[in-house]
Amino acid sequence: MLDLYRYSGPLVRLLPPEAAHDLAIFLLKHGLVPAQPPADDSVLAIRLFGRDFPNPVGLAPGFDKNAQVPDAMLAQGFGFVEVGSVTPRPQPGNPQPRLFRLVEDRAVINRMGFNNDGLEVVAARLAARRRIGIVGGNLGKNKDTLDAAADYEKGVRALGPLTDYLVINVSSPNTPGLRALQGRAPLAELVARTRQALLELPAPPPLLLKIAPDLTEEDRRDIAEVALAGGLDGLVVTNTTIDRPGGLVSRHRAEAGGLSGAPLFEPSTRMLAEMYRLTGGKLPLVGVGGIASAADAYAKIRAGASLLQLYTAMIYQGPALVTGIKQGLAALLRQDRFASLADAVGADHRS
Ligand SMILES: Cc1cc2nc3c(=O)[nH]c(=O)nc-3n(C[C@H](O)[C@H](O)[C@H](O)COP(=O)(O)O)c2cc1C
Numbered sequence: 269m270l271d272l273y274r275y276s277g278p279l280v281r282l283l284p285p286e287a288a289h290d291l292a293i294f295l296l297k298h299g300l301v302p303a304q305p306p307a308d309d310s311v312l313a314i315r316l317f318g319r320d321f322p323n324p325v326g327l328a329p330g331f332d333k334n335a336q337v338p339d340a341m342l343a344q345g346f347g348f349v350e351v352g353s354v355t356p357r358p359q360p361g362n363p364q365p366r367l368f369r370l371v372e373d374r375a376v377i378n379r380m381g382f383n384n385d386g387l388e389v390v391a392a393r394l395a396a397r398r399r400i401g402i403v404g405g406n407l408g409k410n411k412d413t414l415d416a417a418a419d420y421e422k423g424v425r426a427l428g429p430l431t432d433y434l435v436i437n438v439s440s441p442n443t444p445g446l447r448a449l450q451g452r453a454p455l456a457e458l459v460a461r462t463r464q465a466l467l468e469l470p471a472p473p474p475l476l477l478k479i480a481p482d483l484t485e486e487d488r489r490d491i492a493e494v495a496l497a498g499g500l501d502g503l504v505v506t507n508t509t510i511d512r513p514g515g516l517v518s519r520h521r522a523e524a525g526g527l528s529g530a531p532l533f534e535p536s537t538r539m540l541a542e543m544y545r546l547t548g549g550k551l552p553l554v555g556v557g558g559i560a561s562a563a564d565a566y567a568k569i570r571a572g573a574s575l576l577q578l579y580t581a582m583i584y585q586g587p588a589l590v591t592g593i594k595q596g597l598a599a600l601l602r603q604d605r606f607a608s609l610a611d612a613v614g615a616d617h618r619s
Contacts, residue, residue: 533558544572562596
């Protein structure tokens with residue numbers, strides 16, 4: 269099978285990053301990124317939240333914010349796709365430029381600011397698809413909303429019936445005040461209200477919380493407590509970082525926004541391991557941040573992730589990267605004599 273991205277990918281990367289992204293969505297939407305990934309190795313399958321994931325490698329939110337191409341991305345071999353973040357009303361996001369490639373650092377900085385089509389349009393797109401494959405919905409709040417929880421309640425009502433799981437995103441660095449919702453009291457209230465809205469649905473999907481890598485130790489303990497108190501079915505660890513680790517060399521390294529990609533791998537994996545420890549391995553964790561290889565994926569699993577997500581590495585390597593990661597991960601699991609992915613989750617905490 270012709271790997272179109274191998275030929276068009278370098279050309280796509282000559283475009284400014286946001287134009288490249290829009291072109292990629294266009295090509296995917298029109299079936300111009302053909303893919304026939306090999307069937308998934310059975311060792312990669314995992315059952316979580318009452319759903320069967322054929323493999324743990326998911327597409328992180330931010331790529332398909334508006335649910336234009338979830339099925340095209342599932343067809344590329346992702347085990348699941350998360351659309352969003354979606355806010356109740358459509359909003360334009362921050363002025364451009366707001367997306368920067370840090371090529372030498374294998375990283376990206378973005379300050380998109382939740383540009384998206386809004387719940388109504390996204391819900392209509394999701395309603396129009398055949399429900400095959402696992403699609404999650406990532407919920408945000410509008411920039412000018414004062415009662416944040418009300419926005420997440422709206423998100424639950426609109427996307428809950430159309431998705432396999434929902435994520436409360438309070439960790440994007442580009443919406444003023446958003447990350448403050450990770451503090452104990454606001455978080456407890458937010459989770460309680462969102463959960464209440466969820467329970468009013470005929471078939472409530474699982475509810476996860478996506479957290480930032482830049483939290484204090486107190487924040488992390490508070491989040492683990494709120495999560496274990498029953499309000500959440502899992503945690504997504506982590507979003508982009510506002511930190512700028514030493515060693516970045518690209519000319520865009522001082523741009524404002526959230527940093528993703530290779531430099532995020534180490535801090536987000538450390539945080540993943542800590543959240544696994546703080547939650548006693550009782551809560552499924554989704555490991556995200558800087559995954560670019562099978563070794564990275566395996567390290568996140570061993571640190572405590574039951575599922576994985578990636579975005580930035582795909583900007584540099586194209587979607588064919590997913591097949592490579594899955595094959596390498598299956599080989600690593602077998603090499604260490606794990607009969608299933610679930611057996612390897614958190615293995616570093618036991619050895
Ligand atoms: C351009 C861009 C837009 C993003 N938008 C969102 C978003 O809307 N909601 C969200 O939860 N995360 C968003 N993210 C964060 C990713 O989902 C992911 O958590 C982060 O990029 C780390 O993974 P990576 O290093 O594999 O990219 C975005 C990331 C990028 C690069």
